[in-house]
Amino acid sequence: MRRKSFILFIVISLLAVLALGCSNQSAKPAKEEVEKEANQQVSENDKFGGTLIYGRGGDSVKLDPVNVTDGESMKVTMQIFDTLVDYEPGNTKVIPSLAKSWEISEDGLTWTFNLEEGVKFHDGTDFNADAVVFNLERWMNEDHPYHHGEFVYWGYMFGGFPGIVDKVEAVDDYTVKFTLNTPSAPFLSNLAMAPFAISSPTAIKKYGEDYFKNPVGTGAFKLKEWRRGDRVVLERNEDYWKGKAYLEGIVFRSIPENTARFMELQSGSIDMMDGTNPNSIPQVKSNDKLKLSLRPSMNMGYLAMNFDKEPFGNKLVRKAINHAINKEEIIKALYAGLAQTAKNPLPPSLWGYNDDIEAYEYDVEKAKELLAEAGYPNGFKTTLWAMPVPRPYMPQPQLIAQAIQADLKKIGIEAEIKSYEWGTYLEKLENGEHDMCLMGWTGDNGDPDNFLYVLLDKDTAIVGSSNNYSFYRSDELHDILIKAQKSIDQDERTKLYKEAQVVIHKDAPLVPLVHSTPAISLKNEVMNYIPSPLGIEHLNNVWLKK
Structure with missing residues (x-):
């Protein structure tokens, strides 16, 4: 980074990172189980394998990330897609992801992102600057031929169409420049949000208005099956650019009633569940096959x-x-x-x-x-x-x-x-x-x-x-x-x-x-799950103890 840009990067990014200090203090991951697991001597090879069955309260609505507004959809899109920047596991600190670094102009109006190279979408096409530009133009331009949907989050977080973003340009194959109409303190942290994940332009063009049920990203998992009202089945992306996930797959099962979901956890037919009824917590604590994780409150x-x-x-x-x-x-x-x-x-x-x-x-x-x-x-x-x-x-x-x-x-x-x-x-x-x-x-x-x-x-x-x-x-x-x-x-x-x-x-x-303070209940075999205060998390580092 240029010296002046780097200095301004520190100043402005603190508004999206340091400014979250208060929340970070309160939004610590539930460390007890994580630390216990970290002390166990398990070989890396032993962590691979198995399918995680995740019980949740409702089905996803859509799987086109930018058109998602509900948490049940985001739980799934988080596994299929990556964003330019991300949040550190367990808190809200912004870290690199598809963008490995970035620079900011002195006036705060130009953000230049340097992208990871060699990343592929699930359909085998290249992730590059052109793909980023395509996605941004689709989000911000109501006249874009693939602007299918309401793009609600774009309107909320970036001020509408086009809003605070004036233009997005590919400087070269792996450099993207954002020009803003006005400085925006939450700009970087907004880009890390799940709705602003990068989709395959080829897939968007192929599926058109049906893209919401045929998502293609760069994430650790790929969509295998979606049975509406029942389950979403994901399979591992063997070529994931960050290294393949431990799990072979994830099944998100929709079980609306908390009590019914908890009974399935107790019987062993699911591995973890959200929405634990508070009055079920004593049963979790007294069951030597289960453990409890408390999500930091936000x-x-x-x-x-x-x-x-x-x-x-x-x-x-x-x-x-x-x-x-x-x-x-x-x-x-x-x-x-x-x-x-x-x-x-x-x-x-x-x-x-x-x-x-x-x-x-x-x-x-x-x-x-x-x-x-x-x-x-x-x-x-x-x-x-x-x-x-x-x-x-x-x-x-x-x-x-x-x-x-x-x-x-x-x-x-x-x-x-x-x-x-x-x-x-x-x-x-x-x-x-x-x-x-x-x-x-x-x-x-x-x-x-x-x-x-x-x-x-x-x-x-x-x-x-x-x-x-x-x-x-x-x-x-x-x-x-x-x-x-x-x-x-x-x-x-x-x-x-x-x-x-x-x-x-x-x-x-x-x-x-x-x-x-939401409670998540898990089998003891589910390892390295770190709950996020944001209510959704990547599961590529979760593994199942054999």
């Missing part, structure tokens, strides 16, 4: 209230609902202590968290007063949508919905619980068909922007592709968040995000419910 489960549906455009109604829900009881009954009450949409493990915010305390009488002041002294009827599958931040969503339903009834609100198949549920939320809905978010990159902008900015409240399920549109909040995106001053960004949380608390567009 999430929020919440109740969104749709501004476009009456009476949720009324701030007093939203504040009343905030006061009406007994979060402590929900955690006590349904999380077994593996959660803390939320008062902000940002988890306390992230830098920029505003602990000075005063939570809306559980107060039924206050809630009734606010509801009466809003013009609803006798309450009203509405619907409460609940997820059909367990999520890391909400392992038992139907029971949580019932608890909230009971709390709301105390202040006169009659909420009918509704649910749909997972893909349909997400689609309907994006379309704004709900009144209130349960949802949540696990951080993608360790930056506050990934929570506050993605979940609550007016730019993301777009009917048909929304991730702002409250359809909350605040010019005041928008101005703060855009200023924070463009700033390269860490102290200024921290101050701005704290201001943003004040605005959000004042407007009460949602009810922050919990920040959970």
Whole structure:
């Protein structure tokens, strides 16, 4: 790197890496099992072989990474694809991947990436600068012939079409230059996110609109079979550029009920599972064939209230609902202590968290007063949508919905619980068909922007592709968040995000419910699994003890 570029690289990259210091401190991998395993004397050859059966709560929706917005899809695409940069296992530090190094101009507008050579896509075609340019142009250009899909994450993280990226050019076969319209503090950490993995241009052209079910990447595993609603089967990429994975394959099985999934783990028909019910944890600990891994917490489960549906455009109604829900009881009954009450949409493990915010305390009488002041002294009827599958931040969503339903009834609100198949549920939320809905978010990159902008900015409240399920549109909040995106001053960004949380608390567009510590249960034979605070991880270094 040139000296000046290297210096600026340190300055700006710290905003995507060092700036994550607070989250990294809280987002340590569960070391106990890892360290125990590291001390075992096992030859390298003995680690190879076997198929990992991974039980999960729902099926993938799509496998075209840039068109994926749900964690169940990302669990799979993480194995099939690589990104230009990646996160260190177990935390959010940005490290090289398909790009082995990078340089930044003094003004922060030009990023030059030096790519790995000799890398092949699963279809045998070359990964090179042209492939990167093809992918970026497909993402950012709505007129691109293969711009099939909604490209929601591109809009969220890079400001739309084209957004903050002005152009992407191939300098030579293995050098790519990004030119930005404005400096972007989270740019590097955003590029490491799973949706921005690099696909085979040849495969995209071959499959067209069906590419989402025929993914071709450079990753450690290849798609072998996808039985919708049942399983996704991956096989090892024998020519993986980082060295072949230990596992011969992975089977992601969809088992919606946590209890049923846990029974399959106990019987030995699956090797690991996410979404362990908190009340099952004692059984895991007492079973000498199983072990427990706790995912570092970087999430929020919440109740969104749709501004476009009456009476949720009324701030007093939203504040009343905030006061009406007994979060402590929900955690006590349904999380077994593996959660803390939320008062902000940002988890306390992230830098920029505003602990000075005063939570809306559980107060039924206050809630009734606010509801009466809003013009609803006798309450009203509405619907409460609940997820059909367990999520890391909400392992038992139907029971949580019932608890909230009971709390709301105390202040006169009659909420009918509704649910749909997972893909349909997400689609309907994006379309704004709900009144209130349960949802949540696990951080993608360790930056506050990934929570506050993605979940609550007016730019993301777009009917048909929304991730702002409250359809909350605040010019005041928008101005703060855009200023924070463009700033390269860490102290200024921290101050701005704290201001943003004040605005959000004042407007009460949602009810922050919990920040959970998700539990993953595994057979003792599953070795070297390092849970990520981001909720998804590569599995190429996992192996099965024989």
